[in-house]
Amino acid sequence: MMQIENVFHIPTLSTQLFIILSIVSITIGLGLIIFGLVRQKNQKNSMLATCCIVFGILIIISHIIQIAVRML
Incomplete structure (x- = not known):
């Protein structure tokens, strides 16, 4: 019998990679704000x-x- 976890497996990013991508996105957001100002x-x-x-x-x-x- 197939387990339901195997059918609906959703890959997630590791916490470190996720934080790096978020910091890059925050930097892009700051750049947009500075450009706009x-x-x-x-x-x-x-x-x-x-x-x-x-x-x-x-x-x-x-x-x-x-x-x-993510930190909680």
């Missing part, structure tokens, strides 16, 4: 700058939450 300073009311800032903040928040959940 510089662009916003140079060109007022820039839609691209606003999108970069918001997207960067969302990336950082989501990865910090993922790291916190």
Whole structure:
């Protein structure tokens, strides 16, 4: 009889690799925020700058939450 765990096996990343990928993503998020702020300073009311800032903040928040959940 086949075990259900074998059928629905979902591979997961090791904790160290996951944290490295999250740190890289957080760095990319910071880069987007800095790019957005510089662009916003140079060109007022820039839609691209606003999108970069918001997207960067969302990336950082989501990865910090993922790291916190993974550490618990």
